[in-house]
Amino acid sequence: MSKLSNATSLGCLYLIPNTLGGEDRAIQLPRVIPTEILKQIASLKNWIVEDAKNARALLSAVNQITPLSNSLQSMQMNEWRGPQSKNKTGLKPHELLEPIMRGEDIGLMSEAGVPGVADPGAEIVYMAHQLGARVKPLVGPSSILLGLMASGLNGQCFSFQGYLPVDAAERSKRIKQLEQRSKQNHETQLWIETPYRNTAMLESCLGSLSSQTQLCIAVDLSLQSEWIWTAPVSEWQNRFSNPVAMNAVLKNRPAIFLMLA
Amino acid sequence: MSKLSNATSLGCLYLIPNTLGGEDRAIQLPRVIPTEILKQIASLKNWIVEDAKNARALLSAVNQITPLSNSLQSMQMNEWRGPQSKNKTGLKPHELLEPIMRGEDIGLMSEAGVPGVADPGAEIVYMAHQLGARVKPLVGPSSILLGLMASGLNGQCFSFQGYLPVDAAERSKRIKQLEQRSKQNHETQLWIETPYRNTAMLESCLGSLSSQTQLCIAVDLSLQSEWIWTAPVSEWQNRFSNPVAMNAVLKNRPAIFLMLA
Numbered sequence: 180m181s182k183l184s185n186a187t188s189l190g191c192l193y194l195i196p197n198t199l200g201g202e203d204r205a206i207q208l209p210r211v212i213p214t215e216i217l218k219q220i221a222s223l224k225n226w227i228v229e230d231a232k233n234a235r236a237l238l239s240a241v242n243q244i245t246p247l248s249n250s251l252q253s254m255q256m257n258e259w260r261g262p263q264s265k266n267k268t269g270l271k272p273h274e275l276l277e278p279i280m281r282g283e284d285i286g287l288m289s290e291a292g293v294p295g296v297a298d299p300g301a302e303i304v305y306m307a308h309q310l311g312a313r314v315k316p317l318v319g320p321s322s323i324l325l326g327l328m329a330s331g332l333n334g335q336c337f338s339f340q341g342y343l344p345v346d347a348a349e350r351s352k353r354i355k356q357l358e359q360r361s362k363q364n365h366e367t368q369l370w371i372e373t374p375y376r377n378t379a380m381l382e383s384c385l386g387s388l389s390s391q392t393q394l395c396i397a398v399d400l401s402l403q404s405e406w407i408w409t410a411p412v413s414e415w416q417n418r419f420s421n422p423v424a425m426n427a428v429l430k431n432r433p434a435i436f437l438m439l440a
Numbered sequence: 441m442s443k444l445s446n447a448t449s450l451g452c453l454y455l456i457p458n459t460l461g462g463e464d465r466a467i468q469l470p471r472v473i474p475t476e477i478l479k480q481i482a483s484l485k486n487w488i489v490e491d492a493k494n495a496r497a498l499l500s501a502v503n504q505i506t507p508l509s510n511s512l513q514s515m516q517m518n519e520w521r522g523p524q525s526k527n528k529t530g531l532k533p534h535e536l537l538e539p540i541m542r543g544e545d546i547g548l549m550s551e552a553g554v555p556g557v558a559d560p561g562a563e564i565v566y567m568a569h570q571l572g573a574r575v576k577p578l579v580g581p582s583s584i585l586l587g588l589m590a591s592g593l594n595g596q597c598f599s600f601q602g603y604l605p606v607d608a609a610e611r612s613k614r615i616k617q618l619e620q621r622s623k624q625n626h627e628t629q630l631w632i633e634t635p636y637r638n639t640a641m642l643e644s645c646l647g648s649l650s651s652q653t654q655l656c657i658a659v660d661l662s663l664q665s666e667w668i669w670t671a672p673v674s675e676w677q678n679r680f681s682n683p684v685a686m687n688a689v690l691k692n693r694p695a696i697f698l699m700l701a
Contacts, residue, residue, distance in 0.1 A: 194589045208474075211579050215471035269607040296588055296595035307594030308670040316664065318472050318581045327557055328455045329577040331566030334557035338599040339626070366599070402578065409569040 190279035192307040194295065195220055195288040196319015197237055200433060202239035211320040211401050214245075219317065221245040223286040225278040226256040229299050233290045261299040272306035279312045291433075292321045297341060297371060313407045320401045323369060326435040328405045330367070330395035333439055337367035347379070351387040354438075358388055362440040369437050377429035378422055380436060385419070388412045388438065395437040398429060409437075451540035453568040455556065456481055456549040457580015459499055462663045463534060465501035472581040472662050475506075480578065482506040484547040486539040487517040490560050494551045512550060520548075522560040526656040533567035540573045552694075553582045558632060581662045584630060590668045591628070591656035594700055598628035608640070612648040613701075619649055623701035630698050638690035639683055641697060646680070648689045649699065654696040659690060670698075 196216065198207045203240075208217065220241050228234035235251055242251075255274050268352055287294045287303055293316075294300030307314050327334050330337055338360070343353045357368040372380045377398075395409035406428060419425045457477065459468045469478065481502050489495035496512055503512075518536050518554075539546055548555045548564055554577070555561030568575050588595050599621070604614045618629040633641045645655055656670035667689060671679075680686045 209473050210476035213469075213471050213474050293585065293589050295592065296585065298595070301592050301595050303592075304590065305670060308592055308668075314590045314592070314668055315666070316586040316661070316668075318579070318586070320579045321585050324554065324557065324582050324585045325577040325579070328554050329565065329566075329575045331556065331569055331575070333561050334559070334562050335602045336600065339597065341596045399569055400577070405576070407569075407577075409566060 188282055188298050189310065189312045190281070190283040190285060191315050192276070192279060193219060193223065193284060193286045193303065194293065194300070194304065194314065194316040195231075195286045196293050196317055197288055197291050199322055199339055199401045200291045201399065201404075205243045207401070208240055208244060213318055214316045216319065217245045220286065221247045223284060224249045224254055225283055226254055226283040227275050227285060227287045227303055228256055229260055229289040229294075231256050231258055234288050241369075242420040259299060259303060262302055264299075270356060272303050273310065274308055275303060276310060276312070277308065279307065281392050293319055296321060296409070297339070306431060322371070322397070322400045322433065324402045326397040326407075326437060327367065327369065329397055330344065330437045331409050331420065332367040332393055332395060332437055333365060334367070335359060336363045336365060337369060340368060340370040342372065343370050343380070345376070346414040347383060350380070350383045354383055354387045357438060358392055358440045361438055367437055367439045369434050369435060374433055375432045377432070377434050378425040381415075381419065381425050381429060384424065384438075385416050385435070389440065390416070393439040396429070396434055397437070398432040399432070400435070404432070450571065450573045451543050452576050453537070453540060453565065454480060454484065454545060454547045454575040455554065455561070455565065455575065456547045457554050457575060458494070458549055460581050460583055460662045461552045462660065462665075464506045465498060467684055468662070469501055472668045474579055477578045477580065478502055478506045481547065482508045484545060485510045485515055486544055486546040487515055488520050488536050488546060488548045488564055489517055490519065490550040490555075492517050492519055493547050498549065503587060508574055514630040517598065520560060520564060523563055525560075530696070531559070534571065535562050535573060536564060537567055537573070540571065554580055557582060558584060558594045560598070583601055583632070583661045583694065583696045586661045586700060587658040588628065588630065588669075590658055592670050593628040593654055593698055593699045594626060596626070597626060598630060601629060601631040603633065604630050604631050604641070606637070608644060611641070615648045619653055619698060619701045622699055626700075628638055628700045629699055630696060632696055635692045635694055638693070639686040639697050640675075642680065642686050642690060643683065644669055645697070645699075646677050650701065651677070654700040657695055658698070659688070659693040659695040661694070661696070665693070
């Protein structure tokens with residue numbers, strides 16, 4: 180553990196952005212990941228990733244723009260899906276970070292967007308701080324940030340809640356709680372939903388929220404098919420008066436929901 | 441107003457990222473803004489910006505990488521610093537968005553990071569939705585997102601609070617409230633401070649928070665001088681036992697504070 184006192188001899192943990200899914204990644208990359216970050220990605224040999232197949236697909240796309248300095252085959256790629264998951268390797272965060280102790284850099288990547296935000300990876304990052312290693316977050320797409328920018332709702336004070344309950348009654352109750360909290364603190368509330376439940380979520384929102392509460396839904400962010408709309412609940416009720424209309428816009432597309440009461 | 445019903449004839453409101461300040465912008469751009477976004481920036485003629493001088497400096501730097509299709513002199517650039525500010529032009533959001541009604545695109549840019557998030561611009565975005573125009577958020581650096589990624593704290597549930605009170609007693613009270621909220625909801629709390637008050641903020645944190653609460657401070661994010669550390673308050677107290685040690689790391693550098701109780 181003598182290396183702990185000398186951070187300069189440790190490797191760095193790079194937090195690598197991924198695309199937000201959909202479409203050809205090689206086409207997407209130039210609009211969602213900066214050039215220098217693509218070069219950084221191409222230079223890394225050691226990886227901790229949420230899903231190896233997904234990570235290899237991203238690296239293949241990067242390779243079309245900036246040739247990888249290591250072949251995909253020679254890369255060391257461990258999966259990590261959070262402390263509660265059965266990680267295939269069975270390794271713990273400090274074991275996964277072993278290359279850093281040898282002075283080698285590691286890339287941490289999740290399946291979509293940035294690691295550790297609405298995605299696994301935070302425990303790995305925390306452990307890197309504990310080891311005294313440098314942690315380097317890199318710029319890339321995040322549906323939370325893009326959705327908040329595009330909503331026109333309050334970006335001075337906001338709160339992200341992850342997933343809401345699946346049960347319809349519980350979900351409505353939670354939506355009302357969030358509306359109350361939004362009203363009290365003038366705080367934008369953000370949450371996500373599994374794409375096939377988007378219509379059920381919108382139905383719950385329109386059935387639970389007050390008519391003047393502002394609702395924004397952003398789908399397919401960063402993709403060509405991106406769709407974003409903010410309006411009072413009353414306008415949503417007029418425009419999306421039935422599940423058919425809702426499905427036409429929301430069905431099976433990744434979405435983020437935002438509300439300001 | 442006949443154009444309202446036909447969104448395809450309206451222009452688009454592009455939400456343009458800026459650098460996070462410091463250093464030579466032309467050097468920074470390739471690591472914080474994707475190539476296609478630089479091209480998008482270079483193509484725009486109409487601008488709504490927080491500060492015209494700052495916006496011109498960013499556009500000059502973009503011009504070194506991707507030549508602007510309009511000269512800086514021929515651009516239409518209006519300032520907007522929020523509804524409470526005295527905007528030099530005296531124009532209201534729907535007046536600033538007039539080019540969109542003519543079918544022309546507009547770029548919205550704040551002084552640092554992305555517009556509308558801890559920065560002015562949200563009212564302009566909301567008005568664009570009301571006019572029925574397309575709103576297009578573009579990828580770039582945000583200290584909130586980079587700080588959260590790099591903290592290793594909970595990114596499944598978090599809350600951004602903007603600035604805390606300046607008065608020391610009020611600030612301590614607010615920090616304790618946020619600690620309570622963090623504990624109740626397992627929610628990471630994020631806030632910012634004016635750079636010259638960073639040391640006072642850290643003193644308040646170390647004097648107010650419980651010793652096992654996790655604290656992260658990230659300074660100079662995205663810059664070469666970036667510094668990020670997450671540890672329990674007790675470790676912060678050991679490492680930063682006096683204002684001299686705090687100033688050495690924090691003084692006059694843009695910072696974001698994160699906490700998980």
